[in-house]
Amino acid sequence: MKLSTRGLLALSAAILVPVSGWAQDADEGEFPFDSDIERNLSVPDGEEVEGYDPDKPWSLEVELEYFNNNNTSDDEVEDEYSATISGRYYFNENISVTGVLLGAPVDGDGIFPDDYDFYFEELYAEYATDAFTLFGGKYNPIFGIGYDDAISFLYGAEYFFGYELVERLGVGGAYNFSDSAGGSHSVGASAFRLDTTALAKTFFKGIQLADRADGGLSNTSGLESYNVWLQGDDPFGYEDSRYNITYRSQKGGLPGEETETGFAIGASKLFSLPNGNAIEAYAEAVSLDNSLDDGIAFDQDSIMATAAYLFGDDWAASLGGGYQRIRNSSDVTGIANGNNNFVSVSIGKTFADSLYVELAHQRAVQDGARRNQTGIFLYYGLEF
Numbered sequence: 001m002k003l004s005t006r007g008l009l010a011l012s013a014a015i016l017v018p019v020s021g022w023a024q025d026a027d028e029g030e031f032p033f034d035s036d037i038e039r040n041l042s043v044p045d046g047e048e049v050e051g052y053d054p055d056k057p058w059s060l061e062v063e064l065e066y067f068n069n070n071n072t073s074d075d076e077v078e079d080e081y082s083a084t085i086s087g088r089y090y091f092n093e094n095i096s097v098t099g100v101l102l103g104a105p106v107d108g109d110g111i112f113p114d115d116y117d118f119y120f121e122e123l124y125a126e127y128a129t130d131a132f133t134l135f136g137g138k139y140n141p142i143f144g145i146g147y148d149d150a151i152s153f154l155y156g157a158e159y160f161f162g163y164e165l166v167e168r169l170g171v172g173g174a175y176n177f178s179d180s181a182g183g184s185h186s187v188g189a190s191a192f193r194l195d196t197t198a199l200a201k202t203f204f205k206g207i208q209l210a211d212r213a214d215g216g217l218s219n220t221s222g223l224e225s226y227n228v229w230l231q232g233d234d235p236f237g238y239e240d241s242r243y244n245i246t247y248r249s250q251k252g253g254l255p256g257e258e259t260e261t262g263f264a265i266g267a268s269k270l271f272s273l274p275n276g277n278a279i280e281a282y283a284e285a286v287s288l289d290n291s292l293d294d295g296i297a298f299d300q301d302s303i304m305a306t307a308a309y310l311f312g313d314d315w316a317a318s319l320g321g322g323y324q325r326i327r328n329s330s331d332v333t334g335i336a337n338g339n340n341n342f343v344s345v346s347i348g349k350t351f352a353d354s355l356y357v358e359l360a361h362q363r364a365v366q367d368g369a370r371r372n373q374t375g376i377f378l379y380y381g382l383e384f
Helices: 006-016 157-163
Strands: 058-071 076-090 095-105 116-128 132-139 168-178 184-194 225-233 241-250 260-272 278-293 296-311 315-327 338-351 355-366 369-383
Touching (some): 076 116, 132 184
Antiparallel strands (some): 058 076, 058 369, 076 095, 116 132, 132 168, 184 225, 241 260, 278 296, 296 315, 315 338, 338 355, 355 369
């Protein structure tokens, strides 16, 4: 449920990603799943994987986010906040435990601070060597890399949030290998279910955020859902590039809820320019059958892309867009069949390696209606 800190994304998904569009359902480094330790490049100095240091076997980061969205089509203004505490402790060079505490709206109308609380978004153990990795606990399974690689938070990485997998309970592993040109690759799989245990209960209000009786995708008593992936960095001599291919299957939790299946294929590339600046490009295609949102089943196909010009003293200007087709909706009054599209622009800057400020605008066509919205995003991160 967050960007670098998925808290805000979970809230703003309802604002920026309409319920009938943009892939509903709802790696970088050495992690074989979509860990909150990795960062979207638009966010300053996100927590990096530095490996085991016997003199400091732990890492800790506190992140604060604020988002304001102004929907000029219906004069709605939204304000959202989130706070995240991410930590990792190494018992030795191979064994570690990671936890991510998320502070976000959990009750009522999402009014700050009355409706906010903290809970564990992730809590997992990991055994890692150069050749393979094993993990288990509560984590965010891999499905695509758009959320991590798309430049721009507002209307950029947000495109991809709708089909991310978050807050699953399970186990998995990956095998890591290199190609002849020095590129790194990982092939892996994990089995999971939606977390409905005590880890899904908020700390102070004691609200159970997910329950078996709620149903929904992967909300089963056993590990009956899974994902399989192949991904890599700098493959076959293509420096500053990354790719991911993932397949997933999520079993419905109630009678009559079908199993969702689908795949994501994405890639990104950084192009250095002679003037010292750079261009980063990213594209991802996703196809899902039997997606489920608020009890409505539907099929969806999406293709999305972003490009950013990185220049000056930590400036980033981006242009993004996408197309989505909704098919076989079980309730067209809630999620209509048809085509949706959008285009967005943004400008952002990092200050003092810790504060990121972004202004963005999006123009979208959904269900035949045009939408325009403008927003501002603030991020502050502090590492210990």
